[in-house]
Amino acid sequence: MPVRYRLVGPDLASVRFAVSPLNELVLSLRSWRDPGRFPVHLPWIRRMQQARPALDTEMLLALIDERLSTPDFLTPPPRSPLTRLDDELAAIAATPPDVVHRNLRLLYHADERIPPPWREPGALPRMVAALAGYWDLCFAAHWPRMRALLEADVTFRGREIAQHGLARMFAGLSERVTMTGDTVEVRLHSDVHYTRPTLGGLTLVPTMWTPAVAAPISAGEPPMIIYLARGSATLWEPEPLPAPGALAALLGAHRAGLLTRLGTPASSTELATRLGVTTTAVNQHLRALRAAGLLVSARHGRSVLYRRSELGDRLLAGSAPA
Structure with missing residues (x-):
């Protein structure tokens, strides 16, 4: 089913790229549910599994469902390619309770299907602490390399826009993304579908943790497309060690x-x-x-x-x- 974004004035100012450490952290939980869908990340997945006993595994698994979807409030559009994890976690911690509950109901479709950790008092602070611990043990050491790959993708897409235009750039994100006239269509695997204008802009976020593309579940969320970054398959390949x-x-x-x-x-x-x-x-x-x-x-x-x-x-x- 498609999500359609109508660009308000289809120019460079209405489309922005951003890199989100929180986005990568949350989406990487997909590998907990289904490691086989991420074979290029198996070297990292093996190391990560050794750290799982020290993590709040119950809460982390509750952040992603069997379809590998997450609540929208956990993947807000980042503001720039220089977004800091601490700032993103602080924003998550300040999410109003009604927004959290609405997002969870959209994801799980009924109150009784919401996992137990979310029904307990203090669930949101516990979630922030669980993500911070996950970052420290499994992500922080690798983030410079991950960030370099994501930023290289953003640089490439910027050149595509400058040399060939927006439509060519969107088509290069995925076979599931097309631009016709002033409308960008994202064909998702789920039954999510809506059409809305991109008032305030459209944010494009590269990731290493999606097999195709993703967009917010709710039409009320800021417009965003998450797509697979170029070069993800090379992330864990050994690098040469130059020396004079x-x-x-x-x-x-x-x-x-x-x-x-x-x-x-x-x-x-x-x-x-x-x-x-x-x-x-x-x-x-x-x-x-x-x-x-x-x-x-x-x-x-x-x-x-x-x-x-x-x-x-x-x-x-x-x-x-x-």
Whole structure:
């Protein structure tokens, strides 16, 4: 069934792109219900399952139903490509109770089908705490890599608009999205259907957790299309570890490569995921580089982030070819 958005003045100002860490966090719960639908994410799913005993699994599973749908208030349109999770969670925590209940009834169709965690006092604060814990244990270390992929998609779509126009860009989102005249049609797998103008604009949100496209269940929600980001299948592929030859001869290829990469902070878990090696192996190299004064580290939440020290910067600069 289609959702139709009528663009009010089909120009660049009425269509915006945004990246949402909350959107990725909530939609990733689809892999809890049906891991087989997300084979490219199996390396991450295996790691995530080890952390599940430490999470509020009952509440997290209540955020998504058997059709892999979620309440609209959990995936609000993000405001920009620079949206912060803390800001999104604060907005969710301030959701009026009547909006929460209305969204849950739309999703589950009857009060008696709403899962028990939502019927208890303090359900909304518990949900926010469950999502924050899920982020810390399963997402935070990988978010820089995920965000880079999503932002690359936004850059590509912007070029598509500039070079070929809105209709071509919409057609490239999915075979289920078309633009005819001033109307954008999204053909969903569910029985959701409505037509509404895009007063206030239409937000396009790339994600790594949808097999096709998605839109809000309620016509009263701000217009939004969630679509599969380009390159999602490559997210967990090991990345090459570049290192200048002279520096590799001095430190060894792995340590020289890590020093080259750590111009921006990263955790050992994130580095291990990017490189396709174990966290233990990465930690051995990081400790040696830090002991030599080439890296500094600082705790950020549950993670320890490493980056090059001033001495490391000078060593890397000195090893570069003239």
